[in-house]
Amino acid sequence: MDLIKKLHEIVGIDRATTSPMQLYCYSSDSSQIRGTPECVVRPQNTGQVSQVLRFANEHDIPVTARGAGTGLAGGAVALEGGIVLDLSGMDRILDIDINNLQVAVEPGVIHSRLNEVLGTEGFFFPPDPGSSEMCTLGGLIANNGSGMRSVKYGTTRSYVLDLEIVMADGSVINTGSKTLKSSAGYDLTRLMVGSEGTLGIITKAVLKILPLPKARTVVLASFDNPVLAGEAVVKTLSAGVIPSACEILDRATVEVLNAYDPNIAIPDAGATILFELDGTVSSVKEQAKIVEAVCMPFASGIRIAAGGEEMKEIWSARRLVGAAISRIDPNKTRVYVGEDIGVPIKEVPRMLKFIQSISGEFGLPIITYGHIGDGNLHTGMCIDMLDNEQWKQLDLAADKIHRTAIMLGGTVSAEHGIGSARSKYMRLERGNALDVMILIKRALDPRGILNPGKLGL
Amino acid sequence: MLDLDLRSILKCVRCGACRSVCPVLEEVGWESAGARGRILVAHGISQGLDVDADVLESLNTCMTCGMCKQMCPAGANPTYVIENTRRQLVMRGEMTEAQRKLNERIMESGNSLGEVSDRRSWLSEYKGEIKETAGYVYFVGCLGAYRYPESVVATFDVLSRFDVTILPDEICCGSPLIRTGFDVDELIAHNIEQMRKVGAHTFITSCAGCHNTLIQSYPDEFEVMHVSEFLEQHLPELQLRRLKLTVTYHDACHLGRCRGVFDAPRRVIEAVCDLKEMKTNRENARCCGGGGGVRTGYPDLSLALAKKRLEEIPDGVDYLITSCPLCTKNLIEGGSDTDVLDLVELVRLAIE
Numbered sequence: 001m002d003l004i005k006k007l008h009e010i011v012g013i014d015r016a017t018t019s020p021m022q023l024y025c026y027s028s029d030s031s032q033i034r035g036t037p038e039c040v041v042r043p044q045n046t047g048q049v050s051q052v053l054r055f056a057n058e059h060d061i062p063v064t065a066r067g068a069g070t071g072l073a074g075g076a077v078a079l080e081g082g083i084v085l086d087l088s089g090m091d092r093i094l095d096i097d098i099n100n101l102q103v104a105v106e107p108g109v110i111h112s113r114l115n116e117v118l119g120t121e122g123f124f125f126p127p128d129p130g131s132s133e134m135c136t137l138g139g140l141i142a143n144n145g146s147g148m149r150s151v152k153y154g155t156t157r158s159y160v161l162d163l164e165i166v167m168a169d170g171s172v173i174n175t176g177s178k179t180l181k182s183s184a185g186y187d188l189t190r191l192m193v194g195s196e197g198t199l200g201i202i203t204k205a206v207l208k209i210l211p212l213p214k215a216r217t218v219v220l221a222s223f224d225n226p227v228l229a230g231e232a233v234v235k236t237l238s239a240g241v242i243p244s245a246c247e248i249l250d251r252a253t254v255e256v257l258n259a260y261d262p263n264i265a266i267p268d269a270g271a272t273i274l275f276e277l278d279g280t281v282s283s284v285k286e287q288a289k290i291v292e293a294v295c296m297p298f299a300s301g302i303r304i305a306a307g308g309e310e311m312k313e314i315w316s317a318r319r320l321v322g323a324a325i326s327r328i329d330p331n332k333t334r335v336y337v338g339e340d341i342g343v344p345i346k347e348v349p350r351m352l353k354f355i356q357s358i359s360g361e362f363g364l365p366i367i368t369y370g371h372i373g374d375g376n377l378h379t380g381m382c383i384d385m386l387d388n389e390q391w392k393q394l395d396l397a398a399d400k401i402h403r404t405a406i407m408l409g410g411t412v413s414a415e416h417g418i419g420s421a422r423s424k425y426m427r428l429e430r431g432n433a434l435d436v437m438i439l440i441k442r443a444l445d446p447r448g449i450l451n452p453g454k455l456g457l
Numbered sequence: 458m459l460d461l462d463l464r465s466i467l468k469c470v471r472c473g474a475c476r477s478v479c480p481v482l483e484e485v486g487w488e489s490a491g492a493r494g495r496i497l498v499a500h501g502i503s504q505g506l507d508v509d510a511d512v513l514e515s516l517n518t519c520m521t522c523g524m525c526k527q528m529c530p531a532g533a534n535p536t537y538v539i540e541n542t543r544r545q546l547v548m549r550g551e552m553t554e555a556q557r558k559l560n561e562r563i564m565e566s567g568n569s570l571g572e573v574s575d576r577r578s579w580l581s582e583y584k585g586e587i588k589e590t591a592g593y594v595y596f597v598g599c600l601g602a603y604r605y606p607e608s609v610v611a612t613f614d615v616l617s618r619f620d621v622t623i624l625p626d627e628i629c630c631g632s633p634l635i636r637t638g639f640d641v642d643e644l645i646a647h648n649i650e651q652m653r654k655v656g657a658h659t660f661i662t663s664c665a666g667c668h669n670t671l672i673q674s675y676p677d678e679f680e681v682m683h684v685s686e687f688l689e690q691h692l693p694e695l696q697l698r699r700l701k702l703t704v705t706y707h708d709a710c711h712l713g714r715c716r717g718v719f720d721a722p723r724r725v726i727e728a729v730c731d732l733k734e735m736k737t738n739r740e741n742a743r744c745c746g747g748g749g750g751v752r753t754g755y756p757d758l759s760l761a762l763a764k765k766r767l768e769e770i771p772d773g774v775d776y777l778i779t780s781c782p783l784c785t786k787n788l789i790e791g792g793s794d795t796d797v798l799d800l801v802e803l804v805r806l807a808i809e
């Protein structure tokens with residue numbers, strides 16, 4: 001049967017297309033991975049998703065889920081054609097259940113919108129990605145994303161209580177329950193979180209929420225070099241302070257931040273650490289004192305942010321700094337590759353040294369920033385997109401960064417996901433655990449229609 | 458051969474941050490309706506993507522409101538990419554019927570509405586004198602001249618108390634054509650010649666589109682001021698009385714976000730009555746839905762966006778004040794429950 005005709009029957013004429021222009025717009029996300037689907041569908045409810053999947057499964061048509069397409073690993077890119085399911089239009093907040101500390105959402109809800117709404121009730125959903133203003137909760141869950149606050153609050157996985165999933169054959173299951181804990185059988189919720197659309201399509205999520213802390217403050221500490229900064233962080237954590245965010249910015253990142261928002265005047269230094277501390281007014285003060293005392297021997301300068309406005313500005317600029325580094329040179333563009341490694345916290349200083357030497361080896365300036373408190377480093381490289389030689393060097397540098405992280409006992413992706421950009425490292429990083437993943441994939445999606453070509457499966 | 462300026466296209470890192478601000482994307486939903494999508498379309502064309510009706514729709518449904526440009530962390534300039542791509546396609550003869558007609562209309566009639574009547578017929582309601590030479594010229598604009606004669610009369614009535622006149626033979630500034638991809642050298646040359654005849658050094662505009670275009674596309678020879686800036690400078694001489702009114706103010710994109718004129722209209726308003734801000738204002742003000750050729754090419758979309766803007770009017774205001782006739786028109790046609798009034802008409806109420 002004619003694919004587009006069937007899709008029009010399911011979702012209506014305006015919500016499925018084969019227009020080459022539309023297909024081109026859906027052929028990439030924020031990564032360098034490309035793949036053109038045969039059609040794009042924008043379903044409005046679980047029933048439609050289920051019908052699309054049942055049809056696709058019967059006819060062996062690949063289906064790739066997509067939220068906002070801000071993923072950095074090609075997760076939402078259709079590598080083998082077929083259907084892209086754009087879920088951004090399923091964007092209702094279904095229920096805010098403060099008494100049960102949870103919310104129910106559709107997958108297309110934008111992260112920041114959820115927190116805006118929750119904020120008016122004095123609550124928040126803690127995972128805090130830089131892409132908060134544009135990424136969907138479906139994408140965040142599918143990637144097990146996180147962000148600046150994961151050092152204290154953990155990743156998305158810790159906050160998902162229940163998922164409504166449309167399975168490959170179109171059947172609909174619920175993976176969890178409304179209770180805050182459950183011992184009933186395999187933890188399918190945790191399996192689905194981070195599965196990047198390879199095991200099922202998320203059509204609804206119940207998420208745990210927390211009360212907003214009463215107070216927050218930011219301590220800015222400057223260091224002569226990133227290695228000293230790394231040591232100060234390790235010492236701070238072992239002194240018993242768990243900051244709600246702990247971000248490293250190298251010299252170039254600070255330059256970019258100050259240029260992007262001139263109101264932010266972070267002092268020039270070899271490296272800067274932003275410690276955010278939250279809690280009650282008194283506990284925040286106490287933690288800030290400890291941070292200052294611990295960092296003092298390593299730091300060249302320490303100050304506390306002036307107040308709420310300054311903190312807000314610092315964080316909103318920091319969130320998008322990854323893209324803002326493109327501003328350094330008008331002829332260069334930030335390319336997201338090798339940008340999301342994680343290493344054990346103790347190895348952060350060593351990893352930073354390796355990054356410096358990789359930068360020298362390939363003649364590419366590498367800007368480093370990231371969630372140093374949980375060992376997650378983002379390396380940013382800009383190249384002249386019209387220069388093939390620079391592309392080659394870029395790929396070689398990214399490859400070395402990934403292999404070095406694995407060698408240090410780390411991961412090639414701490415929060416952005418594997419997609420197809422990093423799938424070739426799955427065997428190296430996961431060993432024979434990958435075989436178990438392959439078995440799970442076969443059991444749940446025997447015809448292999450869900451997001452084929454991803455995760456090294 | 459199209460000159461799509463690949464470097465400016467490649468400046469987009471595809472981060473998608475602009476998804477959070479584009480009002481058209483919010484309304485339409487498809488990736489192609491946002492800044493990232495439109496830049497992708499431009500990139501596609503450079504790679505051989507066929508220019509069909511869908512491609513033109515993606516490019517032409519941009520209101521050039523500049524929200525994306527303002528927020529783009531990477532320093533890309535989506536509005537430039539979109540306008541340049543429209544222009545390159547027009548040069549190759551690829552355009553929509555609406556674009557073709559608009560161009561014909563303006564080139565034949567000298568105004569964006571295709572009116573054949575006298576552009577200065579509003580003068581029949583104007584009682585004062587017209588100076589032959591003056592330092593300042595009130596550039597009336599097409600929409601004002603033909604659709605809002607009362608507000609043009611009010612404006613000239615106030616301005617003509619100073620060293621201000623009008624052009625003997627003003628024609629369209631070219632804004633609608635530049636936004637939709639056409640060259641307007643003839644129109645520019647004509648208006649400049651008129652300026653020289655009058656001996657003026659400064660244009661005074663009362664339309665955001667004219668304002669932006671006279672600054673961006675006309676030679677530096679002339680200064681450009683918005684009428685709110687001129688009035689702000691002359692507040693003491695105007696001896697305005699205070700009105701018992703509370704109003705709200707809609708920032709026109711091409712005046713505010715694009716040209717930074719935020720304070721002058723507010724100071725003028727506050728000199729005569731109370732001001733209560735709209736939900737989004739100044740740099741973050743939502744577009745009225747009319748810009749970039751969207752009003753002409755996609756009226757349904759344009760009115761849907763106008764309705765969204767109208768939802769942002771605060772409670773308890775007597776008027777929605779605008780500083781651009783295109784915004785006025787779109788907000789009225791979008792079904793405003795609050796009366797829409799041009800800034801200078803408000804000032805006129807405080808003079809009488």
Ligand SMILES: Cc1cc2nc3c(=O)[nH]c(=O)nc-3n(C[C@H](O)[C@H](O)[C@H](O)COP(=O)(O)OP(=O)(O)OC[C@H]3O[C@@H](n4cnc5c(N)ncnc54)[C@H](O)[C@@H]3O)c2cc1C
Binds near residue numbers: 107134472473
């Ligand atoms: C500037 C910038 C900053 C970023 N900062 C961070 C950060 O700090 N932390 C972080 O974790 N990430 C970050 N990211 C990466 C990205 O934004 C996140 O991975 C985000 O969660 C992806 O959401 P999305 O809606 O864009 O998903 P998409 O990119 O559309 O999809 C991502 C994956 O999820 C799958 N998927 C999407 N929706 C569903 C669904 N409903 N059901 C099943 N599978 C689905 C897709 O198939 C794909 O595999 C950043 C990206 C950018 C561009």
Ligand code: SF4
Binds near residue numbers: 323492493532533
């Ligand atoms: S235009 Fe700017 S904000 Fe939008 S996707 Fe491109 S780089 Fe990001």
Ligand code: SF4
Binds near residue numbers: 518
């Ligand atoms: S200029 Fe406005 S309408 Fe056009 S893409 Fe940017 S935000 Fe959207």
